[in-house]
Amino acid sequence: MEAQFEVEMLFEHEYLVRARAAGEVIETRIMVEPGVLEQLGLEGADERQVVKETAVFLADHQPLIDFPPLLDLADVIASYDDFPEQLRRHLPADH
Template sequence: MSASFDITRVNDNEYRVRTEAEGQSVESLFRMNPDLQGRLGGPEADEVAVVEATARFLSRHQSVIDFPPMIDLEDILATYDDAPEQIQRLLADDSPGA
């Protein structure tokens, strides 16, 4: 079962991502460089959708309990070679008509 994420915009390009895991509430601040929205999801991609897809991608690679307090999306892309393609696939799977 994949995690369900509650995402709230905090500032420009910063989002609070909350979820429950192992009976605990987990919260991280996701930061996104403005050009990532277009690079990952295309010009019409919603920032929240990109953040959610990234959180889902990361949860497939590590427990959400182990998410750090702050996550920069650029770091995810630098750490995981397949991140851009996988995040784009998650976004496409969630798009209307997919």
């Protein structure tokens, strides 16, 4: 069963992601530093959707319980070679 993620904007470029795992709520803060979307070729993309798709991607690669409390999108890019391509594939084409 695919995890359901709630994404809440905390500050500009910073989001809180919530999901349920093993009967508890998992929370992770994901930062989208300026320039990262440009680096990915996703200028103008909805940051909230980028964060949600990032959480979905990570859930496919590790248990939710192992999500770190704070994560920078640039770290995901550095850790997973296929992440940029997968992210582009799952975002609407009209970004």
